[in-house]
Amino acid sequence: MQNSYNGFPLPEGGEAIQYAGGKFQIPNHPIIPFIEGDGTGRDIWRASQRVFDAAVEKAYGGKRSVKWYEIYAGEKAYRQFGTWLPDESVNAARDLRVSIKGPLTTPVGGGIRSLNVALRQILDLYACVRPVKYYSGVPSPVKHPEKLDIVLFRENTEDVYAGIEFKQGTEDAKRIIDFLNKDLLKNTKKRVREDSGVGIKPISIFGTKRLVRYAIKHALESGRKTVTLVHKGNIQKFTEGAFREWGYEVAVDEFRDSVVTERESWILGNKDANADLSVEQNAALIEPGLEFGSDDFRKELYAEVKHVLETIGATHGNGKWKQKLLINDRIADSIFQQIIIRPEDYSVLAAPNLNGDYISDAAAAQVGGLGIAPGANIGDGYAVFEATHGTAPKYADKDVINPGSVLLSGVMMFEFLGWGEAAKLIESSLEKTIQQKFVTYDFERQMQGATKAKTSEFATRMIENM
Numbered sequence: 001m002q003n004s005y006n007g008f009p010l011p012e013g014g015e016a017i018q019y020a021g022g023k024f025q026i027p028n029h030p031i032i033p034f035i036e037g038d039g040t041g042r043d044i045w046r047a048s049q050r051v052f053d054a055a056v057e058k059a060y061g062g063k064r065s066v067k068w069y070e071i072y073a074g075e076k077a078y079r080q081f082g083t084w085l086p087d088e089s090v091n092a093a094r095d096l097r098v099s100i101k102g103p104l105t106t107p108v109g110g111g112i113r114s115l116n117v118a119l120r121q122i123l124d125l126y127a128c129v130r131p132v133k134y135y136s137g138v139p140s141p142v143k144h145p146e147k148l149d150i151v152l153f154r155e156n157t158e159d160v161y162a163g164i165e166f167k168q169g170t171e172d173a174k175r176i177i178d179f180l181n182k183d184l185l186k187n188t189k190k191r192v193r194e195d196s197g198v199g200i201k202p203i204s205i206f207g208t209k210r211l212v213r214y215a216i217k218h219a220l221e222s223g224r225k226t227v228t229l230v231h232k233g234n235i236q237k238f239t240e241g242a243f244r245e246w247g248y249e250v251a252v253d254e255f256r257d258s259v260v261t262e263r264e265s266w267i268l269g270n271k272d273a274n275a276d277l278s279v280e281q282n283a284a285l286i287e288p289g290l291e292f293g294s295d296d297f298r299k300e301l302y303a304e305v306k307h308v309l310e311t312i313g314a315t316h317g318n319g320k321w322k323q324k325l326l327i328n329d330r331i332a333d334s335i336f337q338q339i340i341i342r343p344e345d346y347s348v349l350a351a352p353n354l355n356g357d358y359i360s361d362a363a364a365a366q367v368g369g370l371g372i373a374p375g376a377n378i379g380d381g382y383a384v385f386e387a388t389h390g391t392a393p394k395y396a397d398k399d400v401i402n403p404g405s406v407l408l409s410g411v412m413m414f415e416f417l418g419w420g421e422a423a424k425l426i427e428s429s430l431e432k433t434i435q436q437k438f439v440t441y442d443f444e445r446q447m448q449g450a451t452k453a454k455t456s457e458f459a460t461r462m463i464e465n466m
């Protein structure tokens with residue numbers, strides 16, 4: 001580890017977080033790097049840091065403290081060092097292992113690629129974890145926001161976020177289109193239009209399995225009931241369809257005793273309800289219309305039913321499957337309406353990168369919006385906590401934006417460090433402040449009789465409420 005990064009010495013009295021044997025070792029005075037962020041990131045970070053320090057001080061009376069260490073990225077880094085994501089900033093995040101960041105701007109269409117995505121890819125932070133739950137008092141557009149309590153695990157390193165794109169009109173775009181049209185597609189009627197831009201969507205066994213494995217582990221450790229694989233596999237068969245298939249594989253191959261898939265649960269449930277049910281009758285119940293299917297399809301179904309009953313009939317049958325973690329899947333378009341209409345049926349969602357990006361903002365809306373949407377990017381040995389939202393540039397430096405998402409990302413960070421007391425203080429004072437109807441503009445505009453607080457005032461009231 002270096003003593004300084006980008007020419008700035010590490011804070012005195014702090015120690016680096018270590019990682020050994022798959023476990024983080026947290027000193028009492030860890031050095032935690034932070035990236036302030038662009039746009040509203042500045043106001044949010046200033047407010048959040050005060051709240052974090054107050055909570056830690058109140059919880060541990062000086063026995064523990066965070067030694068904050070600013071690292072530079074985005075506009076601030078560009079102004080200072082002429083580069084958007086200095087290597088030294090990445091090195092600091094790597095060496096110090098756990099950090100927290102504000103949002104960074106990504107231009108649309110051209111310009112630099114996302115620094116947020118770059119950081120996730122460089123540090124291999126493969127799981128983007130975004131819990132979405134309701135805090136009482138928060139205004140919501142739905143009747144029962146409290147019924148939504150999910151944790152979204154979004155694959156964070158591949159999919160269309162791999163950044164492999166070829167701009168329309170370039171020599172590379174022309175070459176790839178020629179290759180597709182004249183070689184790979186030559187025996188089909190499919191053609192890519194000559195004036196297309198082209199993007200590549202890689203989804204791997206490795207990337208999928210480690211994400212789904214992480215989601216299942218979390219679900220089992222936290223006593224959640226369901227893990228839903230969210231994909232568009234009917235259309236994108238070899239990427240999103242494969243995500244579904246590999247997701248089920250990892251569940252069954254690595255967590256067999258603890259999980260039941262949705263189809264297995266139907267087969268076992270049918271058998272529980274009628275012990276005399278034949279394999280053929282059982283198959284007909286799980287696949288309506290089976291009698292009209294081909295012989296091969298029927299045989300496949302009979303083999304599936306037989307396999308389930310033979311392999312897990314004894315361990316999971318007789319209702320025992322109801323105590324297992326249910327693994328199911330939903331097609332991505334349908335999940336958007338499912339979480340609104342049947343929120344209580346969903347608990348942990350695991351999704352490829354783009355689906356996860358979309359779902360996290362949509363789900364956040366249901367419990368009050370992007371002002372209250374925390375997240376974490378986790379890899380093996382590294383973690384970067386960050387809100388779901390972006391830089392909301394129109395509110396930059398106006399001291400009006402809701403700091404809730406970064407504050408709750410801090411709650412996730414303190415829980416991750418094992419500093420549960422500080423996490424609890426922040427979470428409950430946030431809820432209490434909202435219940436006092438002392439809220440930033442985004443909540444105030446949806447509430448009756450609320451006081452509109454500035455970002456800084458909200459933080460001060462939270463500290464008073466601890």
Ligand SMILES: NC(=O)C1=CN([C@@H]2O[C@H](COP(=O)(O)OP(=O)(O)OC[C@H]3O[C@@H](n4cnc5c(N)ncnc54)[C@H](OP(=O)(O)O)[C@@H]3O)[C@@H](O)[C@H]2O)C=CC1
Nearest residue numbers: 103104105106107116370371388389390391392401402442
């Ligand atoms: N991880 C990251 O760093 C991310 C970065 N970005 C980047 O941020 C930039 C802006 O993206 P944009 O699409 O405008 O999305 P934003 O998430 O920045 O903002 C969209 C809207 O969401 C609401 N909102 C966002 N954050 C808050 C908050 N803290 N409190 C209250 N309301 C909030 C505001 O709604 P209203 O106008 O109704 O008040 C805002 O106008 C882009 O460059 C994008 O690439 C985007 C997402 C994540």
Ligand SMILES: O=C(O)CCC(=O)C(=O)O
Nearest residue numbers: 105106114116117357388
């Ligand atoms: O990197 C960006 O600018 C956007 C990322 C994003 O929307 C997200 O991670 O949710």
Ligand SMILES: [Mg+2]
Nearest residue numbers: 357358361388
């Ligand atoms: Mg997003």
